[in-house]
Amino acid sequence: MTRSLNVTWEDPVASFAAGKNLRGIDYMNEMIAGRIPVPPIMRLLGYRLAQVGEGLAVFECEPGEQHYNPIGVVHGGLAMTLLDSAMGCCVHTRLPAGTGYTTLEAKVNLVRAITAKTAGASTAVTAADATIASTTRRVSCAWNGVWLSSKMVRMAIDA
Numbered sequence: 001m002t003r004s005l006n007v008t009w010e011d012p013v014a015s016f017a018a019g020k021n022l023r024g025i026d027y028m029n030e031m032i033a034g035r036i037p038v039p040p041i042m043r044l045l046g047y048r049l050a051q052v053g054e055g056l057a058v059f060e061c062e063p064g065e066q067h068y069n070p071i072g073v074v075h076g077g078l079a080m081t082l083l084d085s086a087m088g089c090c091v092h093t094r095l096p097a098g099t100g101y102t103t104l105e106a107k108v109n110l111v112r113a114i115t116a117k118t119a120g121a122s123t124a125v126t127a128a129d130a131t132i133a134s135t136t137r138r139v140s141c142a143w144n145g146v147w148l149s150s151k152m153v154r155m156a157i158d159a
Contacts, residue, residue: 005066007044010037024095028052047082049089057089063114074114083108 015037019027030036032049042048047061059082069075084103091101 003065009040009043012037012040015039021097023097024092024099025052025054028057028089028093041081042085045078045081047085049085052089052093055090055094057086057093059086059089064116068115072115076108079114080106080108 018036019030022030027036028049029052031038032052038049045061045067046064047059049057050060051058061078061082063074063078067074067078084106087106088101088103095101
């Protein structure tokens with residue numbers, strides 16, 4: 001049976017331009033409020049920025065068939081994308097206006113598979129959160145995990 005998925009998004013360059021003069025946490029809050037469009041990857045994969053604080057970012061996603069790999073479980077890349085987004089954005093919340101960042105390294109431990117069934121109809125949200133573990137002048141480290149029905153399914157540290 002054929003299925004389809006329609007994805008729309010706004011101009012990412014315009015979104016960046018709108019946020020480059022804001023502190024990182026203000027930029028993230030503007031995205032949550034809908035005043036600045038989210039990056040296209042969030043629309044494509046169907047996840048959202050649910051919460052931010054100083055050194056904290058929480059993303060949520062409802063896993064579905066469109067995220068499945070050839071063996072019938074959610075592709076690990078979805079969880080890694082959530083983790084990378086959470087790690088990067090938790091660092092971004094502490095940055096002054098006009099400052100950028102990138103992921104230097106990420107390590108993922110696969111603990112449990114994610115499927116639409118393991119997520120369950122009433123708890124179909126997988127959440128990824130990250131908090132700052134340590135910061136130096138040039139590098140910040142963030143601990144994070146992907147949570148499903150209060151059980152950790154994947155964990156990473158960005159060092």
